[in-house]
Amino acid sequence: MEPIRFLHTADLHLDSPFKGMASAGPDELARLQQSTFAAFDRFIAYAVKERPDFIVIVGDLYDGEDRSLRAQIRFQQGMQQLQKVNIPVYLSYGNHDHLAGRWTRVSLPENVHVFSEQVEQKQLMIRDEKICLHGFSYPQRHVKESMIRQYPKASEGIHIGLLHGSVAGDAEHAVYAPFTISELQDKHYRYWALGHIHKRQVLSQEPPIVYPGNIQGRHRNEQGLKGFYDVSLTPINDSMKFVATSDVVFTTLTVSCKGIEYADDWISACQEAIDQLTAETGSVVVELVMEHTEGLTKDLAKAEAEWLDILREQYEAMEPFVWISAIEWPKNSYSVVPNSLLGPVEKTISSWETDDWNDLVKEVYSHKAGRYLEALTPADFERLKQQATALLENEMLKEG
Ligand SMILES: [Mn+2]
Structure with a gap:
């Protein structure tokens, strides 16, 4: 049997304003604000090329409950591209783009199927296999009740659950539509497509219970490559391939200043480390962490902020895009007295x-x-x- 193949994405947060990037200038901010769209374009391009059987998008397509017009138009264009190559899309809205928000309505093409605010089932046939998708959209921003209780148990066919929410008792995130892993397993679905948590993680293998994470990091707590899953279900084994889409990667980079005495050597050392990083990951927002700064201490004490500015200037208006968000110097870095x-x-x-x-x-x-x-x-x-x-x-x- 040919595998059932679908793409699982969530938390697109299109047109995210990057509010946390106050240190960036207007040009850098504008560049960053393009990144959610660029990541979305990569997702669409991959789908058009790879032709999965269908796509699921599990909430927070838009960053704001007003669903910015620009974001809606870009999303609509993406859906039209998928329509041209006959890829159906199943989507639900989450806490960021809940149904009670006020927004200018932009119509979506017929290949797009939207879950309503009740848990409901949508069916499609893929090569004589009946696929049953279950999900709901957030009627308002806060959905605190456990929606999982309203999901039916699997009957015949291949069942896939879409759920935007978090594990009950999660101390780190605001808990929405809480569930436990065993509650999900008890439904006997073949795959749980989750959304809401922006960190990619597989909560269980049997069946796969998966957060794909967001497609583009938005601040320093959303580090590393971001993307979606390309999932193939077969009777024997499932495969889940992570596909990166992030246009700009938030990351941290350690630079050793061992043996460096002069500021220009320090600039070269930083540039070398950054160039190596961008060669691997492309555009970055990077926080530099300095170590072994003993030789630099006297110069540094006078001009820490200036050093950051000078380093930033080296990357102005460049591609790959580089924004140095901060430089972290060791505590007591001006001190030649070891902390110990x-x-x-x-x-x-x-x-x-x-x-x-x-x-x-x-x-x-x-x-x-x-x-x-x-x-x-x-x-x-x-x-x-x-x-x-x-x-x-x-x-x-x-x-x-
Ligand atoms: Mn989200």
Whole structure:
């Protein structure tokens, strides 16, 4: 039997505004705002070339509940391309593009089948196999109840569930339409196509319960390649191929400054590392993490922000696109005193109680002049603590 082949995607977040990228200039922001569309175009191009039997899109097609007109037009154009090559699309809306939002309506072609706000079943025939798809769209932004209870158990045919939601009790994400893995397994479907969580993950193999993640990262917490799954179901084994679509990859890059003394060498070292990265992944928003900065410390202390600006200028208006979101220097990077030395001393000082301090200063008070001194209060000890730490750091730095 020829496998049943479909593409599973979710969380397109078309026309995402990249609000978190406040550090980027207007040109960079405009470039980033194109990325969700570019990733979507890659998805459509792949489908047109590969001709899967059908496509499922599991919520959050649009980033905003107003479904920006630009996003709708681009989505419509993508669906029309799929219609031309006879690929049916089954989609549900999620918490970002719920049905209660106000938006200008743009019609979708006939190959597109939209799940309503009730859990419902849609059927199609693929080479004499009956495929049953189950899903629903969010009637409003917050769907807190467990929608999984409304999904029917599988009967004859190949059943696939579309569900935009999260595992009950998830501490990291806002929980929408919560479910447990065993609740999904109890339905005896062949595949669970999930959406909502932007991190790609396979929650179970038997049957596959899958978050494809979003198709384009939108901030530093959505790192690495993003994309969708190309799924083939056969009676013997299923295959799930991840296909990357991200136009700009959010990532972190460590740069060693070992042996570097001069700023221009540092720029070269960073550029070399970035060029190697872009050769592998294409455009990036990258956070640089510096290590072994001992040789650079004196110059750096004066011009950390300037160094970032100069490095950014090297990539202005370039493709692949590079935006350096931040440079992270090691803590105490200006210090030639190893943390391993300063740390324990500071820790000891801060652990001293009033009695310890009294013990320390008792010689001063036992001296003849002691009678002219006022007794020290706990607030005095606190001040002493801070001053001692600062003095220690300063004195040790001077040595370098
Ligand atoms: Mn989402």
